[in-house]
Amino acid sequence: FYIKIYSQQMKKQTIKEILQDYKKVLHHDITVYGWVRTFRANRFIALNDGSTINNLQIVVDFENFDEEIISKISTASSLKIVGEVVESQGAGQAVEIVAKKIIILGDNFTEERDKTILQPKKHSLETLRDQAHLRFRTNLFGAVFRVRHAVSFAVHSFFNKNQFFYINTPVITGADAEGAGEMFGVTNFDLNNIPRDEQGDIDFAQDFFGKKTNLTVSGQLEGETAAMGLGRIYTFGPTFRAENSNTTRHLAEFWMVEPEVAFNNLEDNIDLAEDFLKYVIQYVLDNCKDDLDFLDKRFAEEQKGKAEKDRAKEGLIEKLQNVIAKRFKRVSYTEAIEILMNSKENKKGKFQYPVENWGTDLQSEHERFLVEKHFECPVVLFDYPKEIKAFYMKLNDDNKTVAAMDVLFPGIGEIIGGSEREARLDVLKQKMAEMHVDEHELWWYLDTRKFGSVPHAGFGLGLERLVLFVTGMTNIRDVIPFPRTPKNAEF
Numbered sequence: 001f002y003i004k005i006y007s008q009q010m011k012k013q014t015i016k017e018i019l020q021d022y023k024k025v026l027h028h029d030i031t032v033y034g035w036v037r038t039f040r041a042n043r044f045i046a047l048n049d050g051s052t053i054n055n056l057q058i059v060v061d062f063e064n065f066d067e068e069i070i071s072k073i074s075t076a077s078s079l080k081i082v083g084e085v086v087e088s089q090g091a092g093q094a095v096e097i098v099a100k101k102i103i104i105l106g107d108n109f110t111e112e113r114d115k116t117i118l119q120p121k122k123h124s125l126e127t128l129r130d131q132a133h134l135r136f137r138t139n140l141f142g143a144v145f146r147v148r149h150a151v152s153f154a155v156h157s158f159f160n161k162n163q164f165f166y167i168n169t170p171v172i173t174g175a176d177a178e179g180a181g182e183m184f185g186v187t188n189f190d191l192n193n194i195p196r197d198e199q200g201d202i203d204f205a206q207d208f209f210g211k212k213t214n215l216t217v218s219g220q221l222e223g224e225t226a227a228m229g230l231g232r233i234y235t236f237g238p239t240f241r242a243e244n245s246n247t248t249r250h251l252a253e254f255w256m257v258e259p260e261v262a263f264n265n266l267e268d269n270i271d272l273a274e275d276f277l278k279y280v281i282q283y284v285l286d287n288c289k290d291d292l293d294f295l296d297k298r299f300a301e302e303q304k305g306k307a308e309k310d311r312a313k314e315g316l317i318e319k320l321q322n323v324i325a326k327r328f329k330r331v332s333y334t335e336a337i338e339i340l341m342n343s344k345e346n347k348k349g350k351f352q353y354p355v356e357n358w359g360t361d362l363q364s365e366h367e368r369f370l371v372e373k374h375f376e377c378p379v380v381l382f383d384y385p386k387e388i389k390a391f392y393m394k395l396n397d398d399n400k401t402v403a404a405m406d407v408l409f410p411g412i413g414e415i416i417g418g419s420e421r422e423a424r425l426d427v428l429k430q431k432m433a434e435m436h437v438d439e440h441e442l443w444w445y446l447d448t449r450k451f452g453s454v455p456h457a458g459f460g461l462g463l464e465r466l467v468l469f470v471t472g473m474t475n476i477r478d479v480i481p482f483p484r485t486p487k488n489a490e491f
């Protein structure tokens, strides 16, 4: 009983709640908190608390307040306001608050503010990135990060509904799951005084873990061991790649969602990926209406300055609806190579990397050609040449391809990568030998193929690439709060 009263007294309403349930508070005095977006005519405050893109209008009869208080109300200052909820005279909002008491919570250091992105004018995305710690205060980044939250929530919701268990795999590991050598080492050595053995090599036996370790590039291998007991699992955590690719699609630290399912084959895996992506996109459409409307308008404005050939065919919301409506196109690598080799673009030398033979790795220009020009819908490519994919993928009967799958999205390229796994111990060992993956390091992984090995499959979704897609943003640095990219770890 005590707790109930206490929590009622403590309950603060967000602006989102007030605007949604305004009938409950109409003609009552309430307390609101927020930051000033604008203060017009010494009378109208647009107040925002981050709960929604919508501002709450506060009406201030300045005659009733100290001049000092009025002088402190300006863009970026923070306020606590007590006032009466009344029907709004203006268009665009149902209610507004007539202020009775105004408390300045945070002064606004105007001179300093004016050197930041908090000054009230339009800023470029680059400028906003340089002040990533302040960009949460803007409409755009408020919308992006609320949508990012919804995407993450929908990820958990999808897997929970489908009886998957959330497994946390280690961030520090001795394994290189992708065998690509793109790892950030972890050590507690004093870098000015690294112990060496007789041969002069670094003596990792003396390091904290007694061996060489790194930040994980993927939780897959540990995830597989969990799936071999729990059946359906997924991981969802930060992953790290020291690839020096300064593109709008790569981060050195990104969040990956990796389901792994016992008894699934490649086709089941593709079905799961398609259902999963559609569920998350539908969830965002259903639950992020105000933010999506804002992002949709922004998306349309971005199109205006573009040459016709670069312009998107559809609006943001329309694009999301269309992706859900159609079945993804499923195409083998071999078919895709034929389409690419015979394309006008290839023959006229339009690709930076011409497609000349079966076996070449696809570049993002090729992926985007298939998705945006040829099929005009999301595409799932499968059965890739074994040489260009990771060691753990199931070798197909042709001995040339593996049961890999990549999901390619318009405007993004690869959004998901996955495969059916090689469940046969002897074949797996042979592939590891061919690809120079150390068997002894992965003894625990090989164990899963010794005790009741089963067919299984899984994939990895790059969370930021999905957030790029649903928000219509174009640079991956703008959909993660604190981007980590080459030469950038400022915040």
Ligand code: 4AD
Binding pocket: 177, 178, 217, 218, 219, 220, 241, 243, 249, 250, 251, 252, 254, 256, 258, 259, 414, 415, 416, 417, 418, 419, 458, 459, 460, 461, 462, 463, 464, 465
């Ligand atoms: O294709 P990748 O490398 O696959 C794996 O890591 C597998 N172990 C996944 C699995 O089967 N469990 O990465 C998966 C996805 C990519 O499709 C891409 O969306 C994203 O992770 N990704 C990146 N996102 C941002 N920055 C990077 N540097 C990324 N590298 C991969």
Ligand code: MG
Binding pocket: 414, 416, 417
């Ligand atoms: Mg990949």
